Amino acid sequence: MFAATIALAFALTAGAQDQTLAQQTQAQSPGPGRAQLNFKSAAAAMDAFGAAIRENSEDALRTLFGQDFRDLIPPAGGETRDTFIAAWNQSHAIVSSGDGRARIAVGNAGWTFPVPLVETPRGWRFDTHAGTEEMRLRRIGRNELAVIQTMLAIYDAQREYAQTSHDGSNLLVYASKLVSTPGKHDGLYWPDQAGGAPSPLGPAFLDAASRASGDAGLHGYRFKLLTSQGKDAPGGAYDYAVDGLLFGGFAVLAWPVKYGDTGIESFMVSHAGALYQRDLGADTARRAEAIKQFDPGAGWRKVPAQDIE
Template structure:
């Protein structure tokens, strides 16, 4: 089973999932009501039947795959837990129906639509929402990593190579890349690359840049932080990678704004 955990807001997540791509001739399952569709989805997830889930959800699945069976099982368990805790369906302004899960009312990303008197999950619409949520999660993680790095720098009051390079936390991984142990290559973490700018800086100062590995797929905004601890963001556009990798020093102007944590 392929699942993808997507953040709704910090510390909250919900689960969307993918299943094996079905043969072209296999029609998507439809239902007499939206309520029946959500209940059948729950039963399919509970059973772990990949083919059954695929027929219910339909549509492309590549965006939802994690290739991590352990995480997939955890995410499936979370979906089951939240569905049993509380679930409801609401009619949206566009006529679609959304499934909400748990006491937190987490919206399931794939809406239900009516067609010819039957209901089905609209995976095409859900795909855009899933991508939007994944980008949001990656950007929040990038901001948090920048702030963690600043905190570690302040604690050690030195250059990156004075940091504890042991471990696999975001801070230690960025420190490894900054110290040159990564061969000078930027560090990839949760859809973003991190690197220290090599330009002139004050004593014990630094400038860390985080930019999306795939613009509009893994992220949109580019983030920059220095020893002052304020994370700035800017959309560098389709040429984000080229602009970010060629940056030597950070010149803040009115196009950069403070990022919201």
């Protein structure tokens, strides 16, 4: 539970300075251009960090991580802080890699604090640059795995949707939208109504549609439905839509809102069920916007089974 919560939010609480800071080899708070505090051992640095987050002192966190500590340690508050502190109280330990670097393992779920400790001639300190990069990599991995599950959920929802007719029609078709037109059931999500059938997808997909052109997306990704497929798709090239209704199939494309920050891989799935991925490169946004068909040709590959399970 702890690992999942921290991995999603990483909203660590800030903490306060206490007597463990006496173990530091420097006494001043680092200002712009000044060095971070160094410690006699990795364990001493860990203890200072634990004291800081428990007591919530921005001054202490600034001495540990520098002026930009808020980029690494979001403001205190809410369930995540309590969860982190509970896990810290449960277990915290130094895990050394044997090369003058170490990490802090927190709790019993295998989670490690993303900012490593590094040994320098002056002692041990937190490597904030490496921590920023580790957080980026973790965020990308977390988002990509979440998007894989989202794509599979859309696939399942489309199959469920097509088993029932909607909006007074007697036709069985796939949904033409992620989120329904107000008052209709032409998408995979619609608001719950007393006595009414629930939608195949939950309210998160309301955000997926409303934020599709914004800065956030869902799990750092944007989504769009595709209404035809190309020659490299199973069954060859054809349109799914007839008179605006998806009789012949469906497909979905997902791509990162910010390439290299919220994700790297783009993903596609169709009614055939196979999920594909591809790195579209630094020009991902433009290339994804230009994709109009499900056509997993050269460059696209199936998502490994271990990432789907």
